[in-house]
Structure formats: structure tokens, C-alpha cells
Amino acid sequence: MPGQTVATAGPGSALATRRIHVMELVGNAIVGGMECWVERLLQHLPRERFRITVVCPYEGRFSAAMRALGADVVCIPMPEDPAWSAAQLGQALARSTGVDLLHAHLPNAHALGGLVSRLTDLPLLCTIHGRQITLLDLEVHRAVRSHLSVVCRHSYLHALGVGVDRRRLSCEPNGVDTRCFHPGPRPLDGLRQQLGLDTVAPLVGFVGRLSPEKGPEQFLRAAALLSEGLPPGTRFVMVGEGPLRGALEADLARLGLGDRVRMAGQRDDMPTLYRELDVLVSCSHSEAMPLAVMEALASGVPVVGTRVGGMPEIVQHGVSGWLVAPRDIEDLAARIRQLLEAPARRQAMGAAARRDMVQRLDLRPSLDRVASLMQALARQAREPHRLEDVSVLGRA
Template sequence: MEQINILQIVRPSDGGIKEHVKSLLNNLNPSKFKIYVVCDNNTIYNIKQYFKDKVNITFLPIDIKGEISYLSDMQGIYSLTKLLRNNSFDIIHCHGLKAALLGGIAAKTVGHKNIIYTAHSNISFKTSQITNTYFYKTVEKVVSHISKQIIAVSEGIKNEMIMRKIPAERITVIPNGIDASRFKIETDKKHIKRQLGIPEEANIVGTIARLAPQKNLETFLKGAAILLSSMPELRFIIVGDGPLKKQLQEKAIELGIESKVTFTGYRNDIPEILHIMDVFALSSWTEGLPITVLEAMAAEKPVVATRVGGTPEIIEDGLTGLLVKPNDEKSLAEGIMHILSNRLFADALGTAARKNIVENYTIEKMVESTEKLYFDLITKRRPIT
């Protein structure tokens, strides 16, 4: 059988989309698929270094902005249209709403019909204002009309899309998957703590997130302040970077906890960083299927996370982690305190969490389902559900 040519269009991302795309492209069968990736030069640099030698990938730099920019978007559509006219792709797979909008318009222009759109997150956070509500819902309707198939990374995303009148039969749920073996490691915890300026004996509550509004890290900091009032020896780490870094650092100062909170910035040693944490916490307002939670669970860390998006699909409350109300620092602090005060409970959560990831959220399952969808689309069989 001839190789299937897949064009992947990726918007700029430092978070879950980048990790998802890295895992997918690094594990698609190179004997069956020839992969072309359209993204900006910075994204190419960030993901190219992770690919195995066997991967059959060609990178095509086109500057697709993450935000809406009329001039830049018109240039992006023009470049994509030219690319599609001059090349033969069997499937166009777009990651994120912005990539799907530009890629979908270009594909429609040249008459290409085999378009897949992966929805990595809900649009509910973006639609907090009336004008944004109309805009994003309109964009989503355009994208869903153009796309032959939509991949939702969680049942929660699928259900929200159905509520917005997107046909259920065109939505396939393929959960994110990770390589759990990367997180079963031995590491020198004392050395990493010393690097970060954290006392060796201190318990650590950590989070890994892009420092952006939807991650609601102010609630994480407020929860930290509550905990420090009764457990002053605790330390907190926030791993990641983003537009709100300065604002969050100022919030830590305002709360009087700046000496107990470490902003590590971007790290490429996530398995090692996870292993110094005693509790992993996620305070998001909205999520698709958070890869950082999958990774923390694979590292056998007890997780406290907000009950939003696809997170309750990963965490069974009280068995594989704890779920708390969003935007509620008291609830978050109580969940963390419950784990820190009960070592046996914490260990049981961590063990059950890793078992869940190993059995249900592997890269192999994600890639197998995606490959099947590709073949179904090419052969015009009914897509998987």
C-alpha cells in the first residue's frame, strides 16, 4: 500500500497541543504515513528535537499566529492555499481552532475535502464575553462545517460541541495519551531541590501549566497562602511560562508568600520535577484532557484538580485523585491538606493513578485510534466512535 500523505497544521503552542503533536508525530507508523507539518519556525524548533530518526516528517514553515490577526491570517491562508495547490495531500489534520480555520478555508478554496480538526480544549473560557461568544461559536461552526471529521480529546469537549448543535456523528473521541514509562524513574530529589533553592526536608506542592488565564493560577496562589498559614514549612513550585508570569509573581508578593513560591520557568526535565512533588495541583477554569495531569498520575503523584472539562474522566474522585470546585481556593487547599496529612491515602491515590494511566491513556492507544481514523477517512468507511 502506498504511503498516505498527511498534512498536519499546528498553531503556536507551549502547552498541551505541542505535547500532543510531538507524541502523535513521533509514533505514527512511518511505513504507512508520510507526514508534512505546517507551523511557525519557533514551533518547528521546539518540537523537531524530540523526533526519532525513523519518523518520516517534512517541516513546512508558515507563520500562523496564535491570536487573531487580520493581515497575518490572510497571509497564512494565502500561503496554505498555495501549498495545497502545489502538492498532493490525502488528509489535512488541523490542531486547534485557529489552525482549523485557516487550514479549512485554504482547503475549501482548492476543493480539498478530507479535513480533520482536533479540538484540544473547550471554547467556554474564551466565550466569557458576549462578543467573544458570538465570534468563537461562529468560527467553530465554520470549522465544523468544513471538517469531515472532528477529534475531541475528551467526552466533555464532545458533549459541549453537541450542545452547540455540531453533529455527534462527526465527532470522534480520542483521548490524549502519554508514554508512562518516562515517569517511572529514580532521581536525586535532594539535588533538584538544592537547584531550586528549596530545603531538602520541605514538602512540595507543585503545578505545571502555561501561565495563562485559563489555568487560573491566582487560585493556586491563594490556596498556597491558606496552607502556609498553618503549614509554614511547605513550599510551592509553578513550572511553566506564559503571559501572566509577572502578574502572578506580583500576586505572590501581595499575598506575602513570595519566599515560599518558586517560579521555575520552562523546564525540559518534567519527569524529574514531578518526582520532587508531594502533591500535584491543577487549578484551571477549563481543560480539554490535561496532559500534565496524565503525567503527574503516571509519576504516581496524588493529584488535586478542579472538576472541569475532561479532568473528571481521568480522575475518579477519592480513588485516583481528588476533584475540587473551580475558582475556590479554600476547596483546593482542603484537598491538598487532606493528602499531606495522610501518607497512606496519598500513596494509594498515586498507585491507583498510575495504574489508570498505564491501562487507559497510552500513546499507543491514541496513535492506533488516530491511524484508524485516517484509514477510515481515506477508504470512506464509517469513522470510529
């Protein structure tokens, strides 16, 4: 399913002789999937071809990471209904620094980008990280003719279904850094040791933000159903932070799971942490192409996940993991049990998962497509007479 964009800049183009200045408008600054995606994009973009300014709503860990990658960082408030002062700051920044392309992430950033685009006549690209196009994204797209880049086939079809202009829509699927995330020996001083867990007993993990759309309470309910008959020493761990942490801790006490389920909080050692897991569980109610799932699969960890959004594009049912219906706790628990009770099959699925991520969803080709799209849109704005020079850069 193709998305159309202008062909990349040729040797005679003005943009071929200087760096493209991209303003990344990032609508949040937490430690989440979208922010990780932006960070990996900046790591990947060639510095000889791209200059980056990042606009985010507040200072913190994310803004520090952006500066460490060589980006200029400016903080501008980004409510869903942007204030005129924010738009004025954005357009002044874009004009004074010679920005060529605006690139938004999340609907609030898309709205601000739309205003700045109208004030400056700069092209606007918005990457849709969720599985559906929001009403605000659709309104901005129609008002300023922004280009929408989605990350999975489900999102592409949804965008067409709600009336997004096919000529301003493309699919650049998410990818995973298979060099960073790969199978390996379990660390001697990692998560298990820090939590006082057995170094060889099975460990089932949930990795993600503790927020409603991720369904972390479903993980606890599945763990409660798996109270008997598992291999000796089996434990469950939740990695991440979020607004539901207090409620989840109360559920742990109410369900009597305190000795079997551990809350590990936010971690910085994810490449080695996945190697400590035997199964990853993704029980989200809504997803597009979740990074945690791809990272686990690339690390050789089979996944039991809900059949939502782009998950069927990632997990090969019965090959690299199992897919279950959303909120079907009994099936979720049964599939976890099936993997825990069959170590040989679990290992075979993990090996298949690794091969599949390397072959289909490696990060580098994915980000190459995004870079080509960014370069094409910037060139289109500078050379409007070449609007019909199009080529397919990505497929859903």
C-alpha cells in the first residue's frame, strides 16, 4: 500500500548543497515510545545532511537527550488549543533560523505546526504514532495540507477511511535497532539480582507506560489466574512508570501478588533487561507499532500480545508469539502458561522472532525512508515546479 512523496533532491537542487534544517515539534517530553522514536531518528539522521531544532513543551530528561545529540532545543507550551503567543514564538524561531521543514509528533504539536506553517509557508510533516488519526490531526491536515506519515498498515487504512488525501499520506513502518537489541547472556548484576529474583527461574515481563491504554491491570489479572501449576520460582515483573502506578500497587496487595509480581519502575538498561525475560506480555487496548514489543522480539523473547492496531504486523501468531483478543484475560493467561511450560518451543519462538525482526523491521531502512521523505518534502517547498515528480518511498 504505497504512499506518494516527491523524489529525493538531485545534484542540481539547492537543498543538495546544504543541510536541511528541520524543526521537530514534539508534543510531550516524557519517557515514552514517541519520544524514543524521535531520539532514534536524531541519532540516525546524517549530520552532514540535516540540522535539527527541537521544540518541546518543557525541560527535562528528553530535552537533555536532544541536546546531547547535537540539537538546538527550545521550550514552547503546547496545549491542544495553541495560544497565539506559542504560534508567534514558533514562526519567529522558524524564520530567524532558516527552517526548511516542520515535523510534528502528537496532535497538539500538529496543531501548533499548522499555525506556524500558515504563518511561514513552510511544509509540515506529521508522524502519527498511534493506530488512528485523531479528529484534530484530520482538521489540521485538511486546513494546511500537511503530509501525514503513519507507522503501520492499520493506521494507513484508517487515514484513508476518514478522508485523508492519499497524495499527502505515506506509511513508514516503525523499526527496531537490531544491533542494540539482540539475544545475549543474562547480566550478572541486572534486574533479577536487584529485585532478589532467581537467576534461572522463568520471568514474565510487562514493559510500558503504566497508563490506561496499555492495560497494565490486565497483566496483574493474568498473573492472578496463573497462581498454580507454573514452573518453580516463576515471577512477573512490570517495568515502567505512569499515572496508574498507585492503583496497580493497591491491586497487588488486594490480589495477594506481592511475592510474585514486582514493580521495577523506569529502567535505563533495556537492551540487557530483555535478555532477563522469558516472555513479554503486551496487553494494550490500543497500539500502533509498539517499540517494546519489537525490542523484545529482536532480543529473542517471544511475545503474548493483544490483537490491536499494528500488533498483527509485528507478532507472527504461532511463530514468534501469540495474539489474543483485547481483554480476554483467560486466553492471555493460557498463552503465557503454554510458553512457560514448553521451554523448547519458547526458545524456538524466540529464535524465530529474532530472525523476523532482522529481516522485516530493522530500524535503519525504516529511518532511511523517513529521512528520504523529509528531504523530499523540503525540496518540494523549494522547487514547486517539481510537484509532479513523485516516487513511492514506503509501503504499509
